[in-house]
Amino acid sequence: MTRWRGRLLAGLLIVTGIVLPFGFGSASGFMNATIIAVAYAVMALGLNIVVGFAGLLDLGYVAFYALGAYSLGWLGSGFFFKAHIHVLVSAVADTLPGVHLNFILILIGAAIICAAAGALIGLPTLRLRGDYIAIVTLAFGEIIGVVAVNGQSVHVGGGMTLTAGNLGISAVDAPYFPGIGSFGLLDLRPWYWLIFAILLVVLFVNLRLRDSRLGRAWVALREDEVAAVSMGIPLVKTKLLAYSIGAAFGGMSGAFFGTYYTEVNAGQFQFGFSIFILAMVIIGGLGSIWGAVVGGLALGYINNYLIPDVLNGLPARLGLNFQLTEVEFGIFGFLLVIMMVLRPQGLIPERRRRLELTPPDAP
């Protein structure tokens, strides 16, 4: 019974997700906010594996947003202008210099690059616990940001540099699919379906991993590291897998943002973004998959629709001399505090935590 209900619910959600854009203007602000919110949800799902499942507090998740976006910049634009590599791209991109791969290939490339980087960042944290992990990952997030800014002075040969710093890698390719054509910015619906498809894939992987040998190993490590290794769980491998998979999802979302924003600029990758994603995971419910989705969507809509489009003029109407966008971080902080007071387990708590918070004798 519950199984069929679950499938019905999942089917309903997918259909709703697919037909959703028909209710709104194809280039409306709401459509734009929805696309960004769904991409945030993908990132929240990635971070949830690291922080929620494995219990490794990562304050440098922005690093994978950056690496994913740069993967797109490197593999899908004229940035490396000496190279001429074209795989399954539009007729226009086919004639341009640079590396131009199909978006799906870039997505896979970004996932692989970020998974490798995730393992690399994970390595020095293996011997650390709790707060110390947070400090090391925080430092890595900052390092990537600085490398992104100064990458324009790092020469990789032939007059080409590693990044374009604050100038940004612009003129990146829009996604192109044979038979569909290139995505344009006048019709946002294809973008939405693309990121929605990515969300479904990431969601599927999350759900499968949660109820698996690997998922149990992560939770065991989170609960008691000593007992977990004594039960035969290899510490290094299991932790690095958590970092790598979380990073890969962040990278996929980052690659999408790269092409959606049509540029990859070092200024995008600030520390605050790591905290923003972490807030999504916490507000949704640490360790909860559906919580991460809801948290990502909620903060995405609040940040990109509610505050700038709907409520922005509110203070002015009340006779106050500021705009709501100027205090958005204050609003998020306030929301976090309210959440922690009223519902510390998050909007949709993880099953285990829900059990933990119910008294054992309750029916």
Add this chain to the structure above:
Amino acid sequence: MSPIQTPAPPAVTVLRAEHVTKAFGGLVAVNDISFDVPQHSIVSLIGPNGAGKTTLFNMLTGLYRPTGGRILLGERDITRARPDVITQHGVARTFQNIRLFGAMTAVENVMVGHHARMRAGLFGSIFRPPWVRREERDTREHARELLAYVGLREPVFDRLASHLPYGDQRRVEIARALAAKPRLLLLDEPTAGMNPQESGVLTEFMRVMRDDLKLTILLIEHDMKVVMGVSERVTVLDYGKKIAEGEPAVVRADPAVIEAYLGRQE
């Protein structure tokens, strides 16, 4: 037929510690200890608080690296092996202060104990081919059987470990250790906090487990009634040194042991 009695085969040694030493800075917690654990036996490790028993356990299971000496599991040198590798080679343990995964159910705890025996990796977990489904199902069933085996009843199987009463948590911990299918089971004060009747039941159960599962058991214990009742050999530690070893009755009469526990009479 032969009138000449064939001598009993020499007992196979499951675990051998050779001159094992552990120093924490200037403090020598375990000092040059050697002892054997024969196959299919129940051996007790006793000694006053702070004698180095748990430190020794932690070295046997790979949580600490010995400062000196060797530890052999059968023929294999496991002195510097990682804890998860040692578990894979057939050693499982429980902890003095119960260390269950509190946010997991009893069944899930035992399923974690199966980890080293399962094969599903990253892609197996994601794509879940038939053999992974079968492995999951078999593991879950086996976990429930183990919980029943250690004397728990169906209703508690799916309760969170942290919500179970103390005695049940001890049982889940034993089931979790058994899930790794060990040859050697290390129990760190399994009867701590139990009343005499409960520890009597557990003592009996240790023998049953040993015979059913062809186990060798090494336990740390403070309850002398349990020690004398269950063990075939006793090793006594005091201040990190081995001060006596042998059959329970002999050890009990040893003046050095009496002195360690009761102090010297002037």
